[in-house]
Amino acid sequence: MRTQVGIIGAGPAGLTLSRLLHQNGIESVIVENRSRAYIEQRVRAGVLEQGSMDLFNSLGIGERMMREGMQHHGIELRFSETSHRIDFTQLTGKSIIIYGQQEMVKDLVAAHLQEARPLLFEASDVSLDRIDSPTPVINFQYQGQAQQLQCDYIAGCDGFHGISRQLMPAAQVYEHKFPFGWLGILAEVAPSSHELIYASHDRGFALHSMRSPKLVRNYLQCALDEDINNWSDDRIWNELQQRMALTDGFRLNEGRIIEKSVTSMRSFVVETMQHGNLFLAGDAAHIVPPTGAKGMNLALRDVVVLAKVLLDRYQSNNNSGLRQYSILCSRHVWKAQYFSVWMTSLLHRLDAQDDFQRKLQLTQLRAITESVAGSTAMAEGYVGL
Numbered sequence: 001m002r003t004q005v006g007i008i009g010a011g012p013a014g015l016t017l018s019r020l021l022h023q024n025g026i027e028s029v030i031v032e033n034r035s036r037a038y039i040e041q042r043v044r045a046g047v048l049e050q051g052s053m054d055l056f057n058s059l060g061i062g063e064r065m066m067r068e069g070m071q072h073h074g075i076e077l078r079f080s081e082t083s084h085r086i087d088f089t090q091l092t093g094k095s096i097i098i099y100g101q102q103e104m105v106k107d108l109v110a111a112h113l114q115e116a117r118p119l120l121f122e123a124s125d126v127s128l129d130r131i132d133s134p135t136p137v138i139n140f141q142y143q144g145q146a147q148q149l150q151c152d153y154i155a156g157c158d159g160f161h162g163i164s165r166q167l168m169p170a171a172q173v174y175e176h177k178f179p180f181g182w183l184g185i186l187a188e189v190a191p192s193s194h195e196l197i198y199a200s201h202d203r204g205f206a207l208h209s210m211r212s213p214k215l216v217r218n219y220l221q222c223a224l225d226e227d228i229n230n231w232s233d234d235r236i237w238n239e240l241q242q243r244m245a246l247t248d249g250f251r252l253n254e255g256r257i258i259e260k261s262v263t264s265m266r267s268f269v270v271e272t273m274q275h276g277n278l279f280l281a282g283d284a285a286h287i288v289p290p291t292g293a294k295g296m297n298l299a300l301r302d303v304v305v306l307a308k309v310l311l312d313r314y315q316s317n318n319n320s321g322l323r324q325y326s327i328l329c330s331r332h333v334w335k336a337q338y339f340s341v342w343m344t345s346l347l348h349r350l351d352a353q354d355d356f357q358r359k360l361q362l363t364q365l366r367a368i369t370e371s372v373a374g375s376t377a378m379a380e381g382y383v384g385l
Contacts, residue, residue, distance in 0.1 A: 003029040003118070005310065006138045006151035008126065008164055010039055010119060012101060013282035013299040014157035015108035019059050020307035022117060026314055029118040029149055031138055036109065036121050043186060043259075044101035046211050047196075047293035049384030050094040052300050061107045069099035070210065075382065077369060078199040079362060081247045084369035085195075091376045094383040098196075100211050101296055123147075128154060128167055132276035152277065153322075155306060157299075159283045160268070167278060171270045176341070178265035178289065180204075180348060183222040185236055189255025191216050198291075198347055199243050200365060202358065205348040206243035207291075208252065216255075221348050226262050233257050265289045265344065267337055273302075273326040281306055286333050291347060292340035297384055301332045339381040 005021055007014045010032035018028045032039065048056075048069075056062040073089040089095055112119050123140040130136050131154065138149040156164020165171070191210040199206040204221035211217055220239055237254045244252055268287040273280040282299030305328050309321030321328070346364060351357060368374035 001029065001147060001149045002151075003027045003149060004152050004314070005029075005155060006031065006136070006149050006153070007155045007157055008128075008138065009156070009158035009162060009282075009284075010034075010105075010109070010121070011157060011159065011282065011299075012104055012108070012296050013303050014155065015105065015112060016055070016059070016300055017155055017157065017281065017303035017307055018112065018117065018119075019061070019108065020303065021310065022115070023059070024307070024311050024315075026310060029120065029151075030112075031120050031123045031126060031140055031149065033123055033126060034121065040102055040106045040109065042102055043211065043217075045290070045293070045296040046098050046100045046209065046217070047297075048097045048099055048104075049293075049297045049382075050096065051384050052297050053095075053097050055300060055304065056104065056107075061104075061111050064107055065097065065099045065104065068103070068212075069097040070213070071095055071097045072195045074379075075195055076193060076197045077365065078197060078244065078246065079201070079365045081245055083246055084365075086369075086375050086379050086382075088379045088383050091372075091379040092383050092385060094385065096293075096383060098210060126163060128163065128278065131167060131278040134277070136277045153310065154278045155303075156278060156280045156284045157282050157303070160287055162284050164278060164280055164284050165270055168270060168272065168275050168280070170275070171272060174267075174269040174271070176267045178344065178348075179224065179350070181222050181224050181226060181265055182263045182290070183220045183226060183228070183231060183236070184259075184261050184263060185218050185257050186211070186259035187216050187218065187255045187257045188214065189216055189253045190214060192250075192252045197244065198343075200347045200361065201243040202349070203239070203243055204352075205291075206240055208240075208244060216253075218252075222262060224264060228260050228262050231260065236260075263290075267341055269333060269337060271326060271330065273329055274322075279306055279322075279325055285329075286337070288336055288340040289344045290340075291343040292336070293382065294336040294340050294384075298333065298336045301336075302329055305329055342381075 005028040074087045126140040197208040207219040281302035312318040
């Protein structure tokens with residue numbers, strides 16, 4: 001087998017990169033170790049920045065997103081039992097849209113297969129070879145047979161636990177782990193708000209978000225070693241109600257909880273994002289805490305850059321962009337890390353015993369919500385300007 005760009009991973013990054021390349025006449029083959037059903041059903045991120053929304057519309061796959069997605073023009077901040085809205089559209093002229101990652105993956109896969117482009121599901125024993133040579137190779141088992149895919153370049157879009165990052169011999173790792181986690185639930189109930197609610201409470205952070213008009217995703221700040229078995233449905237809803245409370249008696253809609261999990265919170269960046277003819281994108285290169293809703297959007301920024309430098313290489317025989325890929329990505333990677341860590345530190349109880357720090361957090365929240373400049377800075381970071 002032979003292609004111009006071999007892509008490891010059929011998540012949003014790999015699928016979007018393949019479509020960007022295809023629109024510019026560059027061949028690619030995607031190798032994915034999971035089944036189609038698996039990648040189309042896993043519930044992940046759901047917030048798309050204005051730029052990501054525009055990207056999918058430009059790729060011709062945004063019709064269902066615009067029809068079924070929930071476009072939001074702001075977020076709500078809650079603290080001291082008061083509510084404060086950050087109006088994105090008024091402050092920046094931009095908005096976001098809630099559209100589940102799995103839904104975007106369905107749209108990308110359907111378009112990919114409709115165009116009869118190679119997408120190999122359930123490939124096993126995937127390994128990379130000769131990445132320092134002009135013809136790097138992806139080795140794998142597919143439908144019971146050993147396969148070898150020769151490429152000009154390989155894009156590692158295989159996530160944090162994938163094989164691609166392991167082949168970065170001189171990589172510098174930057175990592176920060178937060179001393180708390182998120183207890184997340186998926187519940188069958190109508191959202192309690194038209195927009196996301198971020199609550200900073202003395203008992204800890206809480207987030208009310210949604211995946212559809214009938215499905216909500218809520219989160220509670222919890223201990224790192226929290227045992228999910230200690231959290232009954234009643235306890236979860238009671239804690240959410242306390243942290244979301246307002247002086248006017250607001251209550252969240254409650255419904256059947258269909259999924260519970262505890263997630264650690266961390267920041268992770270690997271530099272460099274390239275070695276030889278292997279290039280990393282998305283979670284393979286960086287993880288951001290989810291507070292700032294940047295994960296999938298950051299991955300899409302990576303592949304937009306990668307597609308551009310590959311286009312320069314094939315259309316103009318200009319390799320300068322490829323050589324500078326990591327540097328070109330570094331700015332948006334660290335900008336997203338900054339915003340995500342800032343939001344996390346602003347809204348969570350970093351130390352439940354430190355009342356001085358808590359007073360400073362509340363003062364900063366008031367400064368943001370009472371100032372046009374402060375609100376604009378938050379809005380710009382959130383919509384991805």
